[in-house]
Amino acid sequence: MSRLQVNLPGLNLKNPIMPASGCFGFGREYSQFYDLSKLGAVMMKAATGSERFGNPTPRVAETASGMLNAIGLQNPGVEKIIENEVPFLAQYDMSVIANVAGSTVEEYEYVARTFNHTNNVHALELNISCPNVKEGGIQFGTDPSMAAKVTEIVKKASNLPVYVKLSPNVTDIVTMAKAVESAGADGLSMINTLTGMQIHLPTKRPLIANKTGGLSGAAIKPIAIRMIYEVKQHVQIPIIGMGGISNAEDVLEFLLAGASAVAVGTANFSNPLICSEIIDELSITLERYGFGSVEHAIGKAVMNE
Amino acid sequence: MIRKESMKIVSTKEIAKETVEMVLKNSYISENAIPGQFLHILLDGHTLRRPISIADVDKENEMVTILFKKLGFGTEKLSESKVGDVLNVLGPSGNGFEISLEGIHTVLLIGGGIGVPPMYYLGKSLAKQNMNVISVLGFQSKEHVFYEERFQQFSKTYVVTNDGSYGDKGFVTNVIPKVGEFDRFYSCGPLPMLKAITNELFEKEGFISLEERMGCGVGACFACVVPTNTEKGYKKICSDGPVFDAREVIL
Numbered sequence: 021m022s023r024l025q026v027n028l029p030g031l032n033l034k035n036p037i038m039p040a041s042g043c044f045g046f047g048r049e050y051s052q053f054y055d056l057s058k059l060g061a062v063m064m065k066a067a068t069g070s071e072r073f074g075n076p077t078p079r080v081a082e083t084a085s086g087m088l089n090a091i092g093l094q095n096p097g098v099e100k101i102i103e104n105e106v107p108f109l110a111q112y113d114m115s116v117i118a119n120v121a122g123s124t125v126e127e128y129e130y131v132a133r134t135f136n137h138t139n140n141v142h143a144l145e146l147n148i149s150c151p152n153v154k155e156g157g158i159q160f161g162t163d164p165s166m167a168a169k170v171t172e173i174v175k176k177a178s179n180l181p182v183y184v185k186l187s188p189n190v191t192d193i194v195t196m197a198k199a200v201e202s203a204g205a206d207g208l209s210m211i212n213t214l215t216g217m218q219i220h221l222p223t224k225r226p227l228i229a230n231k232t233g234g235l236s237g238a239a240i241k242p243i244a245i246r247m248i249y250e251v252k253q254h255v256q257i258p259i260i261g262m263g264g265i266s267n268a269e270d271v272l273e274f275l276l277a278g279a280s281a282v283a284v285g286t287a288n289f290s291n292p293l294i295c296s297e298i299i300d301e302l303s304i305t306l307e308r309y310g311f312g313s314v315e316h317a318i319g320k321a322v323m324n325e
Numbered sequence: 326m327i328r329k330e331s332m333k334i335v336s337t338k339e340i341a342k343e344t345v346e347m348v349l350k351n352s353y354i355s356e357n358a359i360p361g362q363f364l365h366i367l368l369d370g371h372t373l374r375r376p377i378s379i380a381d382v383d384k385e386n387e388m389v390t391i392l393f394k395k396l397g398f399g400t401e402k403l404s405e406s407k408v409g410d411v412l413n414v415l416g417p418s419g420n421g422f423e424i425s426l427e428g429i430h431t432v433l434l435i436g437g438g439i440g441v442p443p444m445y446y447l448g449k450s451l452a453k454q455n456m457n458v459i460s461v462l463g464f465q466s467k468e469h470v471f472y473e474e475r476f477q478q479f480s481k482t483y484v485v486t487n488d489g490s491y492g493d494k495g496f497v498t499n500v501i502p503k504v505g506e507f508d509r510f511y512s513c514g515p516l517p518m519l520k521a522i523t524n525e526l527f528e529k530e531g532f533i534s535l536e537e538r539m540g541c542g543v544g545a546c547f548a549c550v551v552p553t554n555t556e557k558g559y560k561k562i563c564s565d566g567p568v569f570d571a572r573e574v575i576l
């Protein structure tokens with residue numbers, strides 16, 4: 021087995037690196053920069069029951085060591101994604117994870133069930149943590165009983181492993197993690213963005229048209245690390261970690277905190293080749309810190325306690 | 326095709342109030358850029374790149390000229406870069422003004438403020454293809470005016486300032502009625518200007534270049550969309566645009 025390989029429910033990853041949902045579209049644009057088969061997996065942009073146009077612009081703003089976004093889950097709808105986007109990704113030798121979003125429990129259920137109709141999606145990422153839509157999204161991600169309910173329903177509807185994407189906008193992340201684990205989640209993906217705001221001085225108004233947006237990028241990495249570290253001590257299911265990763269050292273930090281694989285988001289915007297470059301550097305970085313494989317590093321910081 | 330390239334700064338100077346002209350050297354981008362495309366520039370310590378339109382290209386000497394206004398932290402920092410510094414650039418980005426000229430004899434260029442630069446390379450290229458070019462350039466005031474003589478080299482040029490301190494007083498739309506007949510217009514500038522122009526010139530064929538705060542700049546993140554009356558209902562400014570048919574986008 022290669023030193024970068026990681027096996028998770030539904031996902032046999034040749035390396036633990038994947039682009040994060042919403043930061044990579046459906047892969048087409050980045051396929052002009054490198055061969056996507058190099059990736060362990062790809063997390064597709066969120067799918068909803070029907071087409072969504074998203075929020076008015078401006079939808080992004082730069083912040084210190086990060087950015088705010090409020091795209092609003094713009095996507096062509098689950099059916100069109102299966103018809104037009106999944107076949108494109110299926111050409112590549114990597115796993116495909118579909119991000120499932122919705123405004124109601126019924127919509128989540130419908131989207132999850134619809135993904136049963138393709139053989140080219142290997143796992144679901146259940147998005148109960150989008151801060152940028154008026155209905156659904158984050159309300160499911162901040163109330164443990166609602167999170168458990170939607171997890172249970174999606175697990176029943178789908179024949180794929182379900183990774184629940186947790187929101188950091190909660191007081192107690194461990195309670196949320198335990199609630200979805202008990203409801204049958206196969207894994208966790210964490211963290212989504214933190215709700216933030218920037219005021220534009222010339223207009224004296226919030227810069228983002230949606231007023232609030234999700235904060236991502238290097239600024240949120242310590243929060244992600246802390247939350248993964250806390251959750252790892254209380255759950256058995258694997259964690260896909262994300263939040264401000266931009267180099268191989270960051271990846272190792274996530275592994276040590278308890279992530280079994282990682283997603284790279286905002287860093288794709290600064291450098292479209294970032295995932296490919298991190299994959300190239302990861303073996304050497306592991307070696308430098310005394311690890312023979314990715315597997316050996318997972319959760320080491322937690323075990324060292 | 327977009328590539329990640331290094332561009333060395335050959336010259337940089339403030340040519341009008343808060344407006345910087347920078348000449349960059351790179352063989353791939355100078356060879357491949359067409360009018361209307363942009364460079365997506367990453368500055369040290371920043372998360373998001375800055376989209377800056379291409380104002381001119383000198384293929385022979387492998388030079389690309391950009392002009393930008395110091396409007397925020399990013400452009401302010403870019404303006405502090407020195408000759409010899411190397412910029413991290415994605416480009417050439419977006420779809421430019423690559424449009425058939427069949428049946429077209431006279432074109433009108435309408436640039437407003439920092440929307441003037443992409444009109445320059447376009448006008449120069451159109452004049453080379455024997456188009457009769459008319460330019461209307463709008464600025465806030467006299468101290469903001471730039472490139473008037475350069476446009477005069479290939480076009481009949483009208484300058485208008487909002488405060489009347491140079492050229493005509495008012496907005497570009499005040500000047501358009503007096504420029505005479507034209508077959509097609511091209512425009513870039515602030516949104517209110519583009520709205521006024523596309524309303525006024527609805528009968529005419531026209532192409533406009535839009536700007537928006539961008540995320541990835543390659544079409545993946547959906548930050549910079551514009552509603553359209555096409556079947557899909559929207560287009561992405563960074564990758565479908567920034568140049569659009571004036572009648573297809575809803576401003």
